Amino acid sequence: LLLLLLLLLLIIIITDKYIIFNLECQRFVLRKPSLSISEKGVISVQAALYGRADTDTCSEGRPSRVTTAPIYVLLRCDGKKECEINIRDVATPDPCVGTFKYLDTNYTCLPAIHVVACEGSLAHLFCGQVISVYGADYGRRDETTCSYRRFSFQTRNTLCSGPTNKVAELCNGKNRCTFRVGSSLFGDPCRNTYKYLELAYVCESTPCTSSSATRGALISVQAALYGRADTDTCSEGRPVGQLTNTTCSQPGTEDLVKTRCDGKKECEINIRDVATPDPCVGTFKYLDTNYTCLPASQSTVTLKQPHRL
Numbered sequence: 001l002l003l004l005l006l007l008l009l010l011i012i013i014i015t016d017k018y019i020i021f022n023l024e025c026q027r028f029v030l031r032k033p034s035l036s037i038s039e040k041g042v043i044s045v046q047a048a049l050y051g052r053a054d055t056d057t058c059s060e061g062r063p064s065r066v067t068t069a070p071i072y073v074l075l076r077c078d079g080k081k082e083c084e085i086n087i088r089d090v091a092t093p094d095p096c097v098g099t100f101k102y103l104d105t106n107y108t109c110l111p112a113i114h115v116v117a118c119e120g121s122l123a124h125l126f127c128g129q130v131i132s133v134y135g136a137d138y139g140r141r142d143e144t145t146c147s148y149r150r151f152s153f154q155t156r157n158t159l160c161s162g163p164t165n166k167v168a169e170l171c172n173g174k175n176r177c178t179f180r181v182g183s184s185l186f187g188d189p190c191r192n193t194y195k196y197l198e199l200a201y202v203c204e205s206t207p208c209t210s211s212s213a214t215r216g217a218l219i220s221v222q223a224a225l226y227g228r229a230d231t232d233t234c235s236e237g238r239p240v241g242q243l244t245n246t247t248c249s250q251p252g253t254e255d256l257v258k259t260r261c262d263g264k265k266e267c268e269i270n271i272r273d274v275a276t277p278d279p280c281v282g283t284f285k286y287l288d289t290n291y292t293c294l295p296a297s298q299s300t301v302t303l304k305q306p307h308r309l
Contacts, residue, residue, distance in 0.1 A: 041081075041109040041110050041111045041112055042078075042079050042080060042081060042109070042110055042112045042114055042134065042200040043077045043078060043079065043080055043081070043082075043083065043107050043108075043109065043110075044078060044079075044107060044108050044109070044110045045073050045074050045077055045078050045105065045106075045107045046106040046107055046108060047104075047105070047106040048072075048073040048074075048103070048104065048105045048106070049103070049104045049105075050087075050090040050091065050095070050101060050102070050103045050104075051095050051096060051099070051101050052096070052099055052100075052101060052102075053104065072085070072089060072090055073085060073090075073105055075141075075161050076141055077107070078135060079112075079114075079134065079135040079136070079137060079198065079199065079200045080114070080141075080198065081114050083141070083142075084142070085103070087103060090103060110134065110200070111202065112134050112200040112201060112202050113125075113200065113201055113202065113203070114198075114199075114200050115197075115198070115199050115200070115201070116145060116146070116196055116197070116198050117181045117196060117197045118146035118181065118194075118196045119146070119181055119182055119183075119194055119195045119196060119197075120180070120181065120182060121180070121181055122178055122179070122180055122181070122232060122235065122236060123167075123178065123179055123180075123181050123197055123199075124176075124177075124178050124236055125167075125171050125174075125176065125177040125178075125199075125201055126175070126176045126177075127175050127176070127201075127203035127204075128175070128203060129175065129203045129204055130172075130173050130174060130175055130203070130204055131171045131172060131173070131174050131175065131176075131177055131201050131202075131203065131204075132172055132173075132201060132202050132203070132204045133167050133168040133171055133172055133199060133200075133201045134199075134200040134201055134202060135163070135199065135200055136163070136164050136165070136166070136167040136168070136197060136198070136199035136200075137161055137162065137163050137164065137197070137198050137199070138162050138164050138181075138186040138187075138189065138195060138196075138197050138198075139160040139161040139162045139189045139190060139193075139195050139196075140155065140157060140158055140160045140161075140190070140193050140194070140195050140196065141158055141160075141161055141198070142158055143155045143156065143158060145196055145198075146194060146195075146196040147194075150194050153192065154192065154193060154194040155193070155194060156193075157190050157193045160189050160190030160193050160195065161189065162186065162187065162189035164186050164187075166185055166186055167179075167197070167199050167201075171201070174288075176233070176234065176286070178232045178233045178234060178235065178236075179232060180232055181196070181197045183195070217265070217293035217294055217295050218262075218263050218264060218265060218293065218294050218295075219261045219262060219263070219264050219265070219266070219267065219291050219292075219293065219294075220262060220263075220291060220292050220293070220294045221254065221257050221258045221261055221262055221289065221290075221291045222290045222291055222292060223254060223289070223290040224253045224254040224256075224257040224258070224287070224288070224289045224290070225249055225250075225253060225254075225287070225288045225289075226249070226250040226253040226271075226274040226275065226279070226285060226286070226287045226288075227248035227249040227250055227253075227279050227280060227283070227285050227286075228243070228245060228246055228248045228280070228283050228284070228285055228286065229246055229247075229248075229249075229288070230246055231243045231244065231246060233286055233288070234284060234285075234286040235284075238284050241282070242282065242283055242284040243283075243284065244283075245280050245282075245283045248279055248280035248283045248285060249279060250274055250275070250279040250285075251279070252274075253274050253287070256269075256273060256274055257269060257274075257289055261291070269287070271287060274287060
């Protein structure tokens with residue numbers, strides 16, 4: 001009987017340690033899962049699961065709880081260089097009590113340029129070719145980004161997230177793009193929270209040669225300006241006095257760009273050809289072009305032998 005009691009006590013101790021080990025293991029594995037990339041690029045979440053991956057456990061009557069993780073991980077991580085996930089946000093309420101769970105994520109790294117611009121500041125996108133925006137998000141997803149000299153209540157709301165296509169509308173197809181970050185442009189997803197814009201973009205070759213849809217198409221210049229039409233474009237690090245003249249325009253710029261580029265698949269313009277003479281001395285200037293790709297017309301000529309009578 002004594003041996004039986006000792007054996008029973010030993011089983012209880014082993015079982016208790018096993019349970020504690022699993023709980024500790026679960027807390028250790030899931031405390032601060034994070035995604036990051038070491039090379040130049042941004043995260044693209046392919047799949048995420050919190051629960052258990054077989055078809056039986058946690059399946060009856062609870063499909064939505066197991067599938068909340070992908071949405072949450074997408075919002076927290078897509079388009080970022082790295083991110084941390086608070087496991088409590090996907091683990092509460094418990095989707096299957098008594099089951100040992102884990103968070104499993106599958107993601108790839110897309111080569112892209114990553115930009116963060118705080119609310120009220122200027123965002124600058126620049127490409128030697130043309131800009132193609134991968135994604136943009138305006139709001140707040142952590143407490144540290146753009147937090148300098150901010151009150152804690154202004155950075156506390158980290159579930160403030162608003163994907164936006166405004167950046168793509170403003171910048172796609174251009175080789176440079178500057179705009180001021182703020183709720184007047186993107187809307188306000190969370191009042192009293194200091195927000196920032198986080199975006200990723202790539203530089204692509206001239207649209208008229210870069211895709212199968214436009215391959216073989218020809219450039220058609222719609223407008224071109226050398227001078228200054230606003231105070232934001234190409235303004236970083238410049239004194240106010242160099243930006244105030246927003247009616248500065250070099251005559252003949254559009255005609256020159258049309259002559260060089262219309263009807264071609266690609267073209268290069270030497271800025272000196274439009275910068276002389278200086279249209280507005282003392283103003284910091286830029287060349288801004290707007291063009292579309294037109295399908296090239298194609299004709300076939302059949303040569304026939306002359307008919308002899």
